[in-house]
Amino acid sequence: MTLAGKVFFATGANSGLGLATALRFAREGAAVAILARRADANAAARAAIEALGAPCLTIQGDATDEATMRDAVKRIVRQFGALHYGFNCAGAAQSVTPLVKLRIDEYQRLMDVNVRSTFLGLKHMIPAIKAAGGGAICNCASTAGLIPTAQQVVYAAAKFAIIGMTRGAALEAAADRVRINAICPGATTGEMWLDFARDHPDRAALALAKHPMGRVGDKEEVADAVLFLCRDATFTTGHALPVDGGRTTG
Template identity: 40%
Template sequence: MSKPDRFTGKVAFITGAISGIGRAAAIAFAAEGARVAILDRTSNALKETEEAVKVAGGDVLAIACDVSSPEQVEAAVKQVVKRFGRLDIAFNNAGVENKAAPLHEIELGEWDRILGINLRGTFVYMKHEITQMVHQGDGVVVNTSSGAGIRGVAGGAAYAASKHAIIGMTKSAALNYAKQNIRVNAVLPGNIETPMMDRFTGGDVQKAIDLKPVGRLGKPEEIAEAVLWMSSDLGGFVTGSSIVVDGGWSL
């Protein structure tokens, strides 16, 4: 059974925090005692999340960070450590969807954009987060993959490729750092009530609902709860895992 203060004294670092799953996770960590760093491309976009985290009782640091700039990512991690003294939990949630198209119609620029943000961005964040965790002697990393990381998606080759690769990177990193008390896992959301889902479906979310055996979209808070469990002491024997939270879509 979880405790309302299970993250007291912990520092959580959350990317892609302006809305949806990232915002829900930031609020949930704060409500359970964590100090929270929230990141996205612009500080203005983070204001609503920042206020929501404060309402939840959290000490929050909002950082504008462009994932395409390794220098900005490194500086962001250092800023968090300077402010809070350490980095206990990293939730690498930043990502984008592709423009739906069959593979032969995908422009190279679009392919590079998706892989650059979803895969390279996750790698760059992990590189600097884990550097700090190795230094301090422990930590937890949770990466956002997707149900598309374990199945094909018509029209979504670039997105699926990036999310499959995140799982491979997660498993490999878990093996690298298991003996250093650093756990690395992935959460695989299905179709969730987020702005990304609205964009991907063109506002027609019913077609996404129709894919779900449970007959509804997931809620960001349901994904956040899975992330919190993986980050908590109750998830302490879990590393290298890809935990699917998709309402049966991938079955």
């Protein structure tokens, strides 16, 4: 229970990587807050977190809306007394579509859900974590932000932007004792990858073949990496950590 007395906030965390991470922090004793859109999934996530003995606050809302993000952070601090760790995990995948055929509304959706939500999370979490005496934020990027793939160009651009934002924000927040890093998962057993593998089995097989460890990662392995960056990597900031079975080493 190394995080007893600490407070963890994650966006998009009522399923997949976000929920796995929220459960990981709960097991370490942290109070957990979630901001996500689906009320039914929020309720199920809360039940799973509370079953571990951790207090949980779920907030139904859109992480791309600034008023929602601002009010969520204020509500967390009001209920739990502080905020120590954040995970900007809200994200959206791109359909396999050539750039020249991608609709502008799809471009905007991808940039909003991935980049705008991360920007708003950083903007409103940093002052709260500073007020608590310091802590850490992890942003969810992707190996696509390190090695892009064809026909998912805007998704890659969004993840590149998250890595750039992570590094710039880390410079700004370091003096306030707020460390900011990113994780870059490869193929992982979250909903996004599973949906992609179902819809595009040939491309999924090709992507998996590029992972030297020869397997899909488990979402709990990503959760462990987020925990490491937040709790343990106390002299690390501005880093984009691949969690990818060796995908980006070559």
